[in-house]
Amino acid sequence: MSDHVPSPEPAVTDGRLLRGARTRRTVTRHAVDVASLEGLEGLSFGRLATDLRVSKSGIQTLFRTKRDLHLATVETARELFVDAVVRPAKAAPAGGARLRSLIEHWIDYAEKPLFAGGCFWAATLPEFDSRPGPVRDALARQRRQWLSLLAEEVRLASDAGEIAPLDPGLAAFQTDAVLNATNTALRLGERGATVRARRVIDGMLTRPA
Amino acid sequence: MSDHVPSPEPAVTDGRLLRGARTRRTVTRHAVDVASLEGLEGLSFGRLATDLRVSKSGIQTLFRTKRDLHLATVETARELFVDAVVRPAKAAPAGGARLRSLIEHWIDYAEKPLFAGGCFWAATLPEFDSRPGPVRDALARQRRQWLSLLAEEVRLASDAGEIAPLDPGLAAFQTDAVLNATNTALRLGERGATVRARRVIDGMLTRPA
Numbered sequence A, B: 001m002s003d004h005v006p007s008p009e010p011a012v013t014d015g016r017l018l019r020g021a022r023t024r025r026t027v028t029r030h031a032v033d034v035a036s037l038e039g040l041e042g043l044s045f046g047r048l049a050t051d052l053r054v055s056k057s058g059i060q061t062l063f064r065t066k067r068d069l070h071l072a073t074v075e076t077a078r079e080l081f082v083d084a085v086v087r088p089a090k091a092a093p094a095g096g097a098r099l100r101s102l103i104e105h106w107i108d109y110a111e112k113p114l115f116a117g118g119c120f121w122a123a124t125l126p127e128f129d130s131r132p133g134p135v136r137d138a139l140a141r142q143r144r145q146w147l148s149l150l151a152e153e154v155r156l157a158s159d160a161g162e163i164a165p166l167d168p169g170l171a172a173f174q175t176d177a178v179l180n181a182t183n184t185a186l187r188l189g190e191r192g193a194t195v196r197a198r199r200v201i202d203g204m205l206t207r208p209a
Helices: A009-039 A045-050 A054-061 A066-089 A096-113 A120-128 A135-160 A170-186 A193-206 B010-038 B045-051 B056-063 B064-087 B097-111 B119-130 B134-159 B168-187 B193-206
Strands: none
Touching: A009 A045, A009 A054, A009 A066, A009 A120, A009 A170, A045 A054, A045 A066, A045 B119, A054 A066, A066 A096, A066 A120, A066 A135, A066 B134, A096 A170, A096 B010, A096 B045, A096 B119, A120 A135, A120 A170, A135 B193, A170 B045, A170 B119, A193 B045, B010 B045, B010 B056, B010 B064, B045 B056, B045 B064, B045 B119, B056 B064, B064 B097, B064 B119, B064 B134, B097 B134, B097 B193, B119 B134, B119 B168, B119 B193, B134 B168, B168 B193
16 A cells, blocks of 8 residues: 555555555455455456445555455455454364364354355355466465365364364365355255255264274 | 248258357357356357357347357256266166266366366356346256256165165265365366365265264
């Protein structure tokens, strides 16, 4: 932001920066909703300006390029996901309890849903997984972080005998696969989608290897 | 087609119909590739005309509306999927062998890939699952057909003792979830994605309930 707001007077600058940061946050929060429904390609400066009743040039000044808008949206989605799913689960003891808390918070996140179109990555990874570039890299990195987080709790839970002795990487992959499929089922209005998710994941975690 | 091609002379009409049907097939086959990469919203009459070096008005005459183009594309994807995955698996005996053949052909379908951007439904369901209408209905129907097919083979295999005694609906859902996640992993260039898929699915099908 600093290169957009030259600062003759610190007080004014702070105010402008704050307003800029607030606007930026308002825009990216809305952009996450739009992208969860229509994908990142559903985002344009004009569309966001119309939706939010702000000037297109104002939004353009904040983000400059569509790619920067995409990257800022992806980062906002990550922060909101961390707040809704990862951070609350940290309250539970590491291992089985935290693993189950992560899964429950994920199901809430998709069911509520936190974003208008359900899971942000379920909407944007299929859109960008064939397009090399920084947006795909950011989405893939976030996916790896999420899978690593799951795998680490599986490893601890498995070592402590709180769940079946599972391969952490495989179990994390499988859990994530079921959660994503549950997001699709929820979007399609399938009854019992979350009950099924819990049954399947319980079965996976408790069955002997 | 018949209302687009008035028929004074049957011979000429047949020729025109044939050419129309061929063009239609050429267009939808390409459209499936584009949609697998960019989603159905990536399709426009102009884009397809440019890609295929035919006239935009010709394509417009064949499909009339974008929705009709989407529906024709979805149907072509289904036919090609049936030819590549479902039909060859019918050669295997019903039950465990056919289930494993369906899974192997699916992995081939995603890995090869049959469509430029990998699995067609992995790309289009997340795009349309929040948009009620005939396109979403068609995609959801195809998804249900695929899950039913898997569930039926799980039921037969399970009853025959060829695999673990599993709930057919849950096991079908879980298998499909892992296949979709494998498609994403393949698109992101993750090593060992198909090896992992086979290990996870083998584990699911052979473990005691």
